[in-house]
Amino acid sequence: MQKSANAKVRGITAAVFACGLLSFGAGAASAQDQTDISLISAPFGTGSYVMGSALEEISKKNGNGVRITHTESPGFVFNIKKLDAEPDLKANTIVGSGGGVLGLAEAGDAPFDKAYEPLKLIANYNLNSSWLATLDPDIKTIEDLKGKKIAVGRRAQINWAIQPVAILKDGYGFTDDDIDIEYVGTQEAVNALLDGTADAAVVGGYIDPVSDRVMMSPQTIEFLASGRKPHHLQWGAEQVAKAREAGISMANATIPAGADPSITEPMEGFADSVAWMVAPEFPDEEAYQVTKLILENIDQFGEYQATGKLMSPEGMIYGWDVEDIHPGALRAYREAGLIN
Structure with missing residues (x-):
């Protein structure tokens, strides 16, 4: 009788242990499915800083597998120079930038000291x-x-x-x-x-x-x-x-x-454009997920900053040619019917 009880306990313990492994495995899989992305925007207190913080909070609430961590920076010129100086950041970092400053960077005109590699558009958040x-x-x-x-x-x-x-x-x-x-x-x-x-x-x-x-x-x-x-x-x-x-x-x-x-x-x-941009090395899938996140939650940005109320799906790509848009983001825009 005691032997049978011990066997039963061992069976229950094994089952619980197996369930624990399954739970751990599911948790590990969930953690692996989540992608952490950095965002550097502009000085604290600026509209770009507030919009960067909004994107971070929206990403954490949304739960689509992309989590964005936002920090301030000295500004858009600094952001472009930082990606150039630290190539490892190109695969997981979004930067605040825009068409005007990017044009100066590509040409190597002041305030830049040389010609810089073009960045690719994720989305305009202001014009x-x-x-x-x-x-x-x-x-x-x-x-x-x-x-x-x-x-x-x-x-x-x-x-x-x-x-x-x-x-x-x-x-x-x-x-x-x-x-x-x-x-x-x-x-x-x-x-x-x-x-x-x-x-x-x-x-x-x-x-x-x-x-x-x-x-x-x-x-x-x-x-x-x-x-x-x-x-x-x-x-x-x-x-x-x-x-x-x-x-x-x-x-x-x-x-x-x-x-x-x-x-x-x-x-x-x-x-x-005042935009979120990435290096060409930024992964397509992550660019797609971030762009989709913005499109699906665009109405929420006005809760954080008054200029967020001016955001529109069409405005996210206004002023850019197709070749300027990151391929992953382009996929999201095509799915949304914004680009043929």
Whole structure:
């Protein structure tokens, strides 16, 4: 009788042990199915940093096998240089970047010290657009700025300085003798316009060119709320195209009438992507899963950042050619019917 009981206990123990092995095996398989991916974005407190944190949280809540860990970085120029300096990161790291800064990197133009390998698109998460505004009623077009002082962002700021200056010089043919460009910073540019030390200044915001939704940048909101009567100067589609042909990456876009009550007519201008990008070495399957994650949860980004409400599936690829998109991401976009 005792022998039979011992045999029964041994049988139960074996069964429990076997179940434990099965459970352990399932857990191990689950762990193996999960892919950890790093994301470096931009300085703490910026919109890009917030959107990177949003993507991390969404990846952890979603449970599709991709988990993203996000950290800040000094900025997009740093991100491109870091991937180049540390090749091991290319297989598992997403970086904050964009069309404008990537174009400078590929060409080896300042602030880059050499030509860098092109990155591939995962998704745009913002589209930035800027233009010039004035309080001088005699300045009605860009051509009227000859001999005037123009305040823009700092020299290294792509959307707020490099691209606007490229349109002025490559699009309109202005030289340094024709206009006085002051690189002061975005808030400082608006301040200079308001206190009369600049004749025109860079303003702008974020757009979804698919839905024509626009969200002004903080300093632009402050400027528009000043009670003054601004006049907004459109760049012109032809001039944007000339600047692009000269080597500055940007896409044509139109700021719709009514984006602000002071914008009474559509303005032909540009949009620059603010994007999550990867090296070509980034695995196709991981790129596919990350892109699919963003597409399936795109409505959640607005819960983290106001500009997240401007995200749209079509906007995720706006301004890019098919060959610029990572093959894994391209597969997700084709499945979603966004690309043939």
